[in-house]
Amino acid sequence: xxxxxxxxNTVVGNRLHHIVLDTQSTDLPASYTVPGQYVQLTxxxxxxxxxxxxxxxxxxxxxxxxxxxxxxxxxxCATEAGGELLVxxxxxxxxxxxxxxxxxxxxxxxxxxxxxxxxxxxxxDWNNTGARLYYGxxxxxxxxxxxxxxxxxxxGVQVHALISESTATAWExxxxxxxxxxxxxxxxxxxxxxxxxxxxxxxxxxxxELLTAAGMPxxxxxxxx
Numbered sequence: 001x002x003x004x005x006x007x008x009n010t011v012v013g014n015r016l017h018h019i020v021l022d023t024q025s026t027d028l029p030a031s032y033t034v035p036g037q038y039v040q041l042t043x044x045x046x047x048x049x050x051x052x053x054x055x056x057x058x059x060x061x062x063x064x065x066x067x068x069x070x071x072x073x074x075x076x077c078a079t080e081a082g083g084e085l086l087v088x089x090x091x092x093x094x095x096x097x098x099x100x101x102x103x104x105x106x107x108x109x110x111x112x113x114x115x116x117x118x119x120x121x122x123x124x125d126w127n128n129t130g131a132r133l134y135y136g137x138x139x140x141x142x143x144x145x146x147x148x149x150x151x152x153x154x155x156g157v158q159v160h161a162l163i164s165e166s167t168a169t170a171w172e173x174x175x176x177x178x179x180x181x182x183x184x185x186x187x188x189x190x191x192x193x194x195x196x197x198x199x200x201x202x203x204x205x206x207x208x209e210l211l212t213a214a215g216m217p218x219x220x221x222x223x224x225x
Contacts, residue, residue, distance in 0.1 A: 001040065001042070001048070001086040001087060001088050002026055002028065002086065002087055002088075003084045003085070003086055004021045004022055004023055004026065004028075004062075004084065004085060004086075004087050005021070005022040005082065005083070005084055006019060006020070006021060006022075006079055006080065006081050006082065006083050006084070006085060007020040007021065007022045007061060007081060008020035008081055009077070009079065009080055009081050012065070012144050012145075013141050013142055013143065013144050014139070014141040014142050015067050015068040015069070015077075016065060016066070016067055016068075016112070016142070016144050017065070017066050017067075017068060017076075017077040018063065018064075018065060018144070019063070019064045019065075019066055019076065019077070020061050020062070020063050020064075021061060021062045021063075021064070021085065021087060022061055023060070023061050023062045023087070024060040024061055028062065028087065028089060028090065029057075029058075029059065029060060029061075029062070031089050031090050032053060032057050032062070032090040033057050033090075033094075034057065034093065034094030034095065034097060035056060035057060035094055035095055035097065035116070035119035035120040035123045035224075036052065036092065036093075036094035036095035036116050036119060036120065036198075036224030037052075037053055037057075037090040037091060037092045037093075037094040037224070038050050038051055038052045038053060038090070038091060038092050038116075038224070039051060039053060039062070039087050039088045039089070039090055039091065040087070040088040040091075041064070041072075041076060041085060041086070041087050041088075042072055042075075042076070042085065042086050043072070043075050043076055043079055043083075043084070043085050043086065044075075046071070046072045046075050047071070047072055048072065048086070048088070049071070049072040049073055049076070051064050051066060051115075052064075052113075052115045052116035052119070052198075052224065053090065053115075053116075053119055054115035054116070054118045054119055055118075055119060055122070056118075056119050056120075056122040056123040057119070057123060058123075062087070064115060065112050065114065065115035065118075065144050065145075066112070067111075067112050092224060092225060093224070094224050095116075095120055095196060095222055095223075095224050096222050097120075097123075099194050099219075099220060099222060100120065100194055100196060100222070101124070101129075103192050103193060103194040103220065104129060104130040104131070104187055104189075104192050104193045104194065105120075105126065105129060105130075105131040105132070105193075105194055105196055106131075106132050106134070106182070106187070106193050106194065106195050106196065106211070107120070107121070107131070107132065107133040107134065107135075107157070107196045108134050108178050108179070108182070108195060108196065108197050108198075108199070108203065108204070108207045109133070109134070109135050109136070109178070109197070109198045109199045110135075110136045110137065110178065110198075110199030110200045110203050111136075111137060111138075111142070111199055111200065112144070113198030113199035113200075114135055114144055114145055114198070115144075116198045116224050117133070117135075117196065117198050118145060118148070120196060121133070121152050121155060121157055122152075122155070124155075125155055125156060126155050126156035126157050127155070127156030128156065129156060130187065131156055131157045131158065132157065132158040132159075132160065132182075132187075133152065133157050133158065133159045133160060134160045134162070134178035134179075134181055134182055135159070135160065135161050135162070135178070136162045136163070136164060136177060136178040136199070136203070137161075137162075137163055137164070138163065138164055138165050139163055139165045139171075140163055140171045142163075143161060143163065146161070149161065160174060160178070160181050160182075161173050161174065162174040162175060162176050162177065162178055162181055163175055164176065164177060177203070178203060178207065179203060179206045179207045179210055182207070182210065183210060186214060189215070190211055190214035190215040190216040191215045191216060191217070193211060193216045193220065194216075194220040194222060195207060195208060195211050195216065195220060195221045195222060196222050197221060197222060197223050198223065198224065204221075204223070207221075208221040
């Protein structure tokens with residue numbers, strides 16, 4: 001593992017931290033080639049945690065969305081700009097980009113799973129692909145990257161942002177669950193869809209059942225692990 005400097009540590013939601021690592025002068029960016037890859041990340045003698053890279057391949061520095069919880073994640077989130085973290089080389093196969101680019105991409109994600117999905121969205125141009133993002137969080141405060149929605153729309157992604165807590169008063173968007181929102185307006189031909197999944201297990205299962213029942217090939221349900 002390599003020691004790298006924290007360039008930025010910004011709170012972007014309820015216990016959510018946007019962390020940027022100075023990897024520009026290392027060999028790490030060259031080994032990050034597929035959206036959805038992840039690293040081991042830690043500080044000091046803490047047990048390493050697996051974290052998906054949120055920035056797209058080709059970016060000079062690695063970006064992450066990390067929720068501050070007990071243990072390693074909390075220690076990482078407590079490290080201010082200028083501090084050092086230990087990071088491994090990128091690992092994992094990432095998402096099957098050939099399948100994603102040759103079909104209609106449907107990004108289904110909950111919570112901090114948006115970090116891995118962000119790396120896919122920002123890796124290319126999705127105009128004329130029919131790409132859709134269904135992003136669910138518990139409350140508006142739990143939803144990261146709201147400031148990027150407009151950019152993603154410009155890339156050609158139809159953005160559906162949902163919260164599941166119906167009592168939120170400051171939310172003007174959709175309320176409910178991502179798979180239910182999709183079911184209200186499904187794609188015309190599910191056989192040409194590819195489901196890009198990251199988040200709660202039950203969401204992934206229900207979304208996969210919904211799309212395969214409509215004709216999507218089972219192998220088109222993609223994860224990054």
